[in-house]
Amino acid sequence: MHHNRPETRIHIPQSPTRPGDKPDFSHIKIPPVEAGRRPAIDTPAHEMDDLAFGLVRVLDDQHQACGEWKPHIAAQKLRDGLRYMLQVRLFDDHMFRLQRQGSLTFYLKCAGEEAVAVAAAQALRSGDMLFPTYRQQGLLVARGLPMVDMMCECLSNTHDMNKGRQLPVLYSWAEGGFFTISGNLGTQVPQAVGWAMAAAYKNNDDIAATWIGDGSTAEGDFHYALTFASVYKAPVIINVVNNQWAISTFQAVAGGENSTFASRGHGFGIPGLRVDGNDFLAVYAATQWAAERARAQAGPTVIELYTYRAEGHSTSDDPSKYRPSHDYDAWPLGDPVERLKQHLIGLGEWSEAQHESLIEKIRSDVSAAYAEAEQYGTLDKGPRLSLSTMFEDVYKDMPDHLQKQLKQAQEG
Amino acid sequence: MAAMSMVQALNNAMDLALEKSPRTLIMGEDVGFFGGVFRCTEGLQQKYGAHRVIDTPIAEGGIVGVAIGMGVNGLRPIVEIQFADYFYPAMDQIVSELARLRYRSGGEFWAPLTIRMPCGGGIYGGQTHSQSPEALFAHVCGLKTVIPSTPYDAKGLLLASIDDDNPLIFLEPKRIYNGVFDGDRDKAATGWDQHPAGEVPENYYTLPIGKANIVRQGNDTTLITYGTMVHVAAAAVEKAGLDVEIIDIRTIVPLDIDTLTGSVQKTGRCVILHEATRTSGFGAEISAQIQEQCFWHLQAPIERVTGWDTPYPHLFEWDYFPGQSRVIQALQRVLEAG
Numbered sequence: 242m243h244h245n246r247p248e249t250r251i252h253i254p255q256s257p258t259r260p261g262d263k264p265d266f267s268h269i270k271i272p273p274v275e276a277g278r279r280p281a282i283d284t285p286a287h288e289m290d291d292l293a294f295g296l297v298r299v300l301d302d303q304h305q306a307c308g309e310w311k312p313h314i315a316a317q318k319l320r321d322g323l324r325y326m327l328q329v330r331l332f333d334d335h336m337f338r339l340q341r342q343g344s345l346t347f348y349l350k351c352a353g354e355e356a357v358a359v360a361a362a363q364a365l366r367s368g369d370m371l372f373p374t375y376r377q378q379g380l381l382v383a384r385g386l387p388m389v390d391m392m393c394e395c396l397s398n399t400h401d402m403n404k405g406r407q408l409p410v411l412y413s414w415a416e417g418g419f420f421t422i423s424g425n426l427g428t429q430v431p432q433a434v435g436w437a438m439a440a441a442y443k444n445n446d447d448i449a450a451t452w453i454g455d456g457s458t459a460e461g462d463f464h465y466a467l468t469f470a471s472v473y474k475a476p477v478i479i480n481v482v483n484n485q486w487a488i489s490t491f492q493a494v495a496g497g498e499n500s501t502f503a504s505r506g507h508g509f510g511i512p513g514l515r516v517d518g519n520d521f522l523a524v525y526a527a528t529q530w531a532a533e534r535a536r537a538q539a540g541p542t543v544i545e546l547y548t549y550r551a552e553g554h555s556t557s558d559d560p561s562k563y564r565p566s567h568d569y570d571a572w573p574l575g576d577p578v579e580r581l582k583q584h585l586i587g588l589g590e591w592s593e594a595q596h597e598s599l600i601e602k603i604r605s606d607v608s609a610a611y612a613e614a615e616q617y618g619t620l621d622k623g624p625r626l627s628l629s630t631m632f633e634d635v636y637k638d639m640p641d642h643l644q645k646q647l648k649q650a651q652e653g
Numbered sequence: 654m655a656a657m658s659m660v661q662a663l664n665n666a667m668d669l670a671l672e673k674s675p676r677t678l679i680m681g682e683d684v685g686f687f688g689g690v691f692r693c694t695e696g697l698q699q700k701y702g703a704h705r706v707i708d709t710p711i712a713e714g715g716i717v718g719v720a721i722g723m724g725v726n727g728l729r730p731i732v733e734i735q736f737a738d739y740f741y742p743a744m745d746q747i748v749s750e751l752a753r754l755r756y757r758s759g760g761e762f763w764a765p766l767t768i769r770m771p772c773g774g775g776i777y778g779g780q781t782h783s784q785s786p787e788a789l790f791a792h793v794c795g796l797k798t799v800i801p802s803t804p805y806d807a808k809g810l811l812l813a814s815i816d817d818d819n820p821l822i823f824l825e826p827k828r829i830y831n832g833v834f835d836g837d838r839d840k841a842a843t844g845w846d847q848h849p850a851g852e853v854p855e856n857y858y859t860l861p862i863g864k865a866n867i868v869r870q871g872n873d874t875t876l877i878t879y880g881t882m883v884h885v886a887a888a889a890v891e892k893a894g895l896d897v898e899i900i901d902i903r904t905i906v907p908l909d910i911d912t913l914t915g916s917v918q919k920t921g922r923c924v925i926l927h928e929a930t931r932t933s934g935f936g937a938e939i940s941a942q943i944q945e946q947c948f949w950h951l952q953a954p955i956e957r958v959t960g961w962d963t964p965y966p967h968l969f970e971w972d973y974f975p976g977q978s979r980v981i982q983a984l985q986r987v988l989e990a991g
């Protein structure tokens with residue numbers, strides 16, 4: 242079913258490719274790196290409209306950094322970025338396998354989108370507050386949350402920061418400036434704006450950054466957020482992660498056919514940057530620019546991170562039912578890990594051998610972390626949180642009716 | 654007749670509805686090309702076209718608002734909300750608009766929507782894939798709310814709902830989509846082909862909305878329930894060897910109170926079972942109405958067995974879920990009282 246029926250006039254967007262087809266991304270126009278211009282942060286928004294339709298790029302096809310957006314980053318920081326991205330990827334692989342073996346109830350990878358979170362975290366300050374979705378585990382890794390803590394959340398065990406209440410991957414880390422992840426799409430975006438407004442109210446220069454998927458931009462919450470961010474010039478960065486898919490629907494179903502997600506703020510006078518999300522340096526540079534704008538009280542920025550969901554939506558999904566196989570191999574913007582690796586090698590700051598040994602090291606760290614996490618319990622084995630935790634935190638103090646219910650639950 | 658799971662019965666019902674009227678269409682997240690995350694609309698877009706089984710943007714308030722406009726303009730949309738936990742952005746459109754269009758316009762405007770949504774827990778879905786919001790809908794006048802417990806009922810009730818000119822919320826207990834679950838998580842779920850109500854006629858039929866079903870006759874106490882809990886109730890009663898009458902209300906609003914009071918007047922005792930949280934859960938309404946109408950017949954206080962007043966937890970799913978042992982204890986207390 243690739244075409245609308247003649248008996249109707251309603252327009253229904255159609256995915257260009259489906260299972261059995263050859264992946265085809267020929268409609269994606271990739272401007273040369275040199276074409277990108279980096280305006281001063283105090284440029285009036287309407288004079289930057291073109292940036293929402295271009296593509297901020299730094300790494301060229303030879304993996305060399307060039308153009309106006311080229312950021313100044315020490316080689317060590319780049320190596321850290323590479324390490325974090327690899328750690329996210331190998332962690333994801335391990336946890337995905339564990340779910341398949343029955344050790345976890347659910348898991349969700351961010352394969353192909355590692356740079357979106359890791360580079361942004363590295364470009365922000367530690368006091369900046371993060372309002373993510375479920376696909377930015379890279380923020381946690383880059384901000385230094387130990388893998389074992391992430392695993393404990395996924396296992397709902399005695400060391401779980403959420404005390405056994407949430408599904409795997411819905412992390413929370415107040416100390417790391419990482420807001421509790423909601424299962425309900427889009428809710429975090431106005432909240433990020435409000436956090437940023439509070440920072441401005443308190444007259445400090447911390448900013449908020451939030452992430453939302455392409456599909457979820459359809460939710461009303463996203464549009465509320467744009468209005469408030471615009472009206473109050475909130476110091477916030479609103480990142481739209483356009484990984485082309487929302488479970489089975491491709492980005493045109495969210496309105497990507499008619500305009501870019503980066504341009505969503507234009508009607509509110511909010512500038513938008515469309516960025517190659519698989520280019521670590523471009524994500525870093527764009528985030529840094531938007532953060533400077535926010536800190537200088539020049540207002541919010543929408544950043545569209547143009548990327549690709551390399552694998553299924555989650556362990557509950559089967560992408561072979563709705564998109565061509567091996568599609569990621571054909572993605573014209575490549576792979577973020579591979580590209581940063583080649584860039585570092587080109588700089589003489591990295592080598593294949595170092596890369597291999599780093600992979601080995603991370604693999605053994607992941608295994609060791611899981612062995613430790615299991616000691617704190619799993620869903621059905623080992624130590625377990627006390628039943629009272631089910632009734633705690635519903636309110637600050639447990640009211641009488643919950644105390645009674647707890648007693649009943651304990652009596653079985 | 655054919656053996657069908659609840660998913661297949663719902664799919665078959667929607668197939669017949671699309672076939673019956675070109676004005677009927679389906680819309681929701683991932684319902685089209687993919688066929689829905691629970692596969693309820695599988696194959697229907699391929700059969701009827703992308704304009705009849707529409708993949709929508711992720712915006713529940715938008716979906717319901719747009720469906721209302723379509724309904725007002727002569728279409729009959731069947732809306733799927735991917736999980737009941739995600740209808741909240743549509744609350745304003747449902748409560749302030751959909752439910753009251755007819756009333757506020759003196760009968761001039763109305764929209765015949767059927768809003769389907771999977772509900773209930775037992776799948777380790779945590780607090781955002783497990784909720785049972787029926788009481789929220791029950792509190793909104795102008796809406797009918799239906800919840801089937803078998804494939805046979807699901808098909809007949811869904812076709813009746815689609816036919817109904819009132820707006821309807823159609824809750825689908827996802828734990829029993831693909832098999833009977835009796836609350837014993839250590840036991841493998843049995844396929845619907847093992848259950849008499851897994852035999853579903855292939856032709857078009859409807860079941861009356863607002864009519865309860867006495868699923869088991871009994872004399873000593875009345876056990877009122879719906880959805881997944883119908884099967885938990887049946888297994889609990891079987892296990893305890895008690896003479897209990899089990900009633901599946903099937904429709905939350907309008908409630909078939911006569912069938913309930915008829916039974917309680919006979920047994921003199923009543924237990925109400927649901928998975929949703931306790932405070933202001935629909936059990937409270939049932940209990941109040943039974944007390945009002947059967948006070949002089951009651952030989953024991955009415956008991957409610959429900960989820961606790963907490964969000965649905967991940968780790969403690971099975972401590973939260975009101976399983977067989979809690980049902981048996983309540984039945985025994987009620988039987989021993991008075």
Ligand SMILES: Cc1ncc(C[n+]2csc(CCOP(=O)(O)OP(=O)(O)O)c2C)c(N)n1
Nearest residue numbers: 376424425426454455456457486487488739
């Ligand atoms: C309010 C709400 N509606 C629906 C869902 C179900 N759901 C979970 S993820 C998802 C797709 C989101 O796609 P996108 O925003 O593009 O993010 P991605 O998964 O691609 O990162 C849907 C529909 C939900 N979690 N919350």
Ligand SMILES: [Mg+2]
Nearest residue numbers: 454455486487
């Ligand atoms: Mg997406």
